[in-house]
Amino acid sequence: MKNQWSAIFTGTTKVKVSGRGIERFLNQLTRSGISIWNVKRHGAEAITFQMGLKDINQLRGPARTSKCKIRFIERAGGPFFLKKLWTNSGFLLGGAAFLAVIIILSNMVWGIEINGASPATEHKIRKELSQLGVEKGKLQFTVEGVDEIQRDLTDNIKALTWVGVELQGTTYHLQVVEKKEPEKPEVLKPQNLVAKKKALVVKMFVEEGEPAVELNEYVRPGQLLVSGTIGKEDETKSVPARGEILGETWYKTHVDLPLNSTFKVFSGKEKRNYYLGTGGKDLKVWGFGKHQFKQSETESNQNPIKIFKWELPLSVKKETIREREVVVRIYSEKQAVQVAKELARRDIKSRLPEDAIIKGEKILHQSIENDKVKLITYFRIIEDIAAGQPITQGDE
Amino acid sequence: MAKKWGQRIRNWMTQKMDLPQDVMMDLPRVTMIGQIHIYIENHRGLLAFSDRELRLLLKQGQLIVKGKAFVIKTIMPEEILLEGKIDQVIYINDNPGGS
Numbered sequence: 071m072k073n074q075w076s077a078i079f080t081g082t083t084k085v086k087v088s089g090r091g092i093e094r095f096l097n098q099l100t101r102s103g104i105s106i107w108n109v110k111r112h113g114a115e116a117i118t119f120q121m122g123l124k125d126i127n128q129l130r131g132p133a134r135t136s137k138c139k140i141r142f143i144e145r146a147g148g149p150f151f152l153k154k155l156w157t158n159s160g161f162l163l164g165g166a167a168f169l170a171v172i173i174i175l176s177n178m179v180w181g182i183e184i185n186g187a188s189p190a191t192e193h194k195i196r197k198e199l200s201q202l203g204v205e206k207g208k209l210q211f212t213v214e215g216v217d218e219i220q221r222d223l224t225d226n227i228k229a230l231t232w233v234g235v236e237l238q239g240t241t242y243h244l245q246v247v248e249k250k251e252p253e254k255p256e257v258l259k260p261q262n263l264v265a266k267k268k269a270l271v272v273k274m275f276v277e278e279g280e281p282a283v284e285l286n287e288y289v290r291p292g293q294l295l296v297s298g299t300i301g302k303e304d305e306t307k308s309v310p311a312r313g314e315i316l317g318e319t320w321y322k323t324h325v326d327l328p329l330n331s332t333f334k335v336f337s338g339k340e341k342r343n344y345y346l347g348t349g350g351k352d353l354k355v356w357g358f359g360k361h362q363f364k365q366s367e368t369e370s371n372q373n374p375i376k377i378f379k380w381e382l383p384l385s386v387k388k389e390t391i392r393e394r395e396v397v398v399r400i401y402s403e404k405q406a407v408q409v410a411k412e413l414a415r416r417d418i419k420s421r422l423p424e425d426a427i428i429k430g431e432k433i434l435h436q437s438i439e440n441d442k443v444k445l446i447t448y449f450r451i452i453e454d455i456a457a458g459q460p461i462t463q464g465d466e
Numbered sequence: 467m468a469k470k471w472g473q474r475i476r477n478w479m480t481q482k483m484d485l486p487q488d489v490m491m492d493l494p495r496v497t498m499i500g501q502i503h504i505y506i507e508n509h510r511g512l513l514a515f516s517d518r519e520l521r522l523l524l525k526q527g528q529l530i531v532k533g534k535a536f537v538i539k540t541i542m543p544e545e546i547l548l549e550g551k552i553d554q555v556i557y558i559n560d561n562p563g564g565s
Contacts, residue, residue: 097511109538111517
C-alpha cells in the first residue's frame with residue numbers, strides 16, 4: 071500500500087464521475103496504473119475520488135471508452151498552491167521586504183557612546199572613528215572589527231591610555247581612560263644622586279644637595295655625584311638631592327647592511343570577495359572570477375548577521391586578496407655606507423633618552439665583505455647621568 | 467479438465483511443500499482492523515460500490531462487504547483498502563446461478 075502524501079507536492083485533484091458503469095471505469099483506471107483514493111459514493115450515479123495531478127493525462131483513455139461524465143471539482147497541492155502564492159505575491163514580497171529592512175536596520179550602527187573622556191578627547195575620538203568609517207548609519211559589515219578599532223584608537227590618539235570598545239547590539243560603547251600627564255614627582259624622601267654609567271662630567275646643575283664631583287671628572291657607575299647629606303660634621307641633615315649632571319658617555323654601534331636585499335610589499339591592487347556563510351559553509355555572493363595576482367595574501371573577516379539583538383546563524387564574510395610584490399633593493403657601496411651611518415644614528419637614538427645630544431661620531435671600522443657593509447661607529451653623547459638613590463635611616 | 471488438474475496439483479503442492487496458500491492458490495487475503503478497516507489483497511476488480519456495500523470480483527466467486535459509510539481509501543489493481551463501519555463480509559462461490 072502506498073501513501074499518497076507525496077502527491078501533495080505534485081498536486082492533487084478531486085474528480086466527480088457520474089453516469090453508468092462507474093465501477094468498470096474505476097477498474098480501468100486502477101489497471102492503467104492510476105492511483106486513486108478517497109472514493110465516495112454520492113447517490114446512485116455519482117462518485118467522487120481524488121487522484122494525483124501527474125495521472126491526469128492517463129485519465130483520457132478510460133474516460134473515452136466509458137460513458138461517464140467527468141468533472142474536476144477541487145484542486146490542491148503544490149502547483150496550485152504556488153499559483154495562489156503567485157497571485158498573492160504582493161504579500162510575500164512585502165514580508166520579504168520587511169524582513170530585509172529589519173535585518174539591514176539591525177546591522178547598522180545606530181549610536182556611538184563614549185564614556186570617561188573629556189570633551190576634547192571625545193571630539194578627537196569621534197573624528198578618528200569617522201575616519202575609520204564608524205559612523206551612524208553605516209552597516210556593520212563595512213566597519214572593521216572591535217579589536218581593530220580599539221587598536222587604531224590607542225595608536226592614533228596620544229591622549230588615550232586605554233580604550234575599551236564594545237559592540238552592544240547596534241551601539242558602540244567606548245570606555246575611555248585618559249592619560250593624565252604625570253606631574254613632576256615631588257621628591258620628599260632624602261636621596262643622593264649617583265652616576266648611572268661611566269662618563270665624563272661636563273656640566274653640573276645642582277638644585278639641592280652637595281656636589282661630590284667636579285667638572286671634567288671621570289665617574290664610574292654608582293659613584294656619588296651629589297650628596298643629600300648637608301651641613302657640618304656635627305649637624306648633618308638629609309635632604310633630597312636634586313639636579314642635572316650632564317656627562318659625556320661613549321657608545322659603540324655595529325651595523326651590518328647587505329647591499330642587495332629583497333622585500334615583500336603590497337602593490338596596492340586588491341580584490342574583494344564577499345561570502346554568505348552558514349554553519350561553516352560559505353557561498354560566494356560577490357567577486358567572481360579569479361584574481362590575476364602572482365603572489366598574494368588573503369585576509370578575511372567574518373561578521374554575523376543580526377536580527378534585533380540576536381545573531382542569525384548566517385554571516386557575511388569579506389575576503390580581501392592583496393597583491394604582493396617582491397622588490398629588490400640594490401645599494402651602491404657609497405649609498406650603502408651612507409645608509410649604514412644613518413642606521414647607526416637611528417640605533418643610538420633609540421637607546422638614549424630623548425634629551426640626549428650626540429656630540430660627535432667617529433667611524434672606527436668600515437668594510438665591505440660578501441656584499442655586506444660592516445660599520446662600527448663610536449658615538450660621544452651628552453646625557454643626564456644622575457640617578458636618585460634614597461638615603462635610608464641608619465645608612466650613615 | 468485441464469484446469470481441474472492444475473488446481474489439484476497446486477493444492478497438493480501447497481500441502482506437501484508447506485507454502486502459503488494465498489500465494490499458491492490466488493486466494494484473497496483479507497485483513498480487518500476491528501470494524502473500521504478492511505484491506506483486501508488479490509482481488510480481480512470492483513463490481514459495485516456504494517456507501518453501504520462493496521462487491522469485489524475474485525478469481526473464484528465474489529466478496530461482498532456490507533456496512534455503513536464506506537469510503538475507498540486506496541484502490542490498486544489487486545488491492546483495496548476500505549474504510550467505514552463494516553458489518554458483514556460474505557463470500558459468494560462461483561455457481562452457475564451467480565452473477
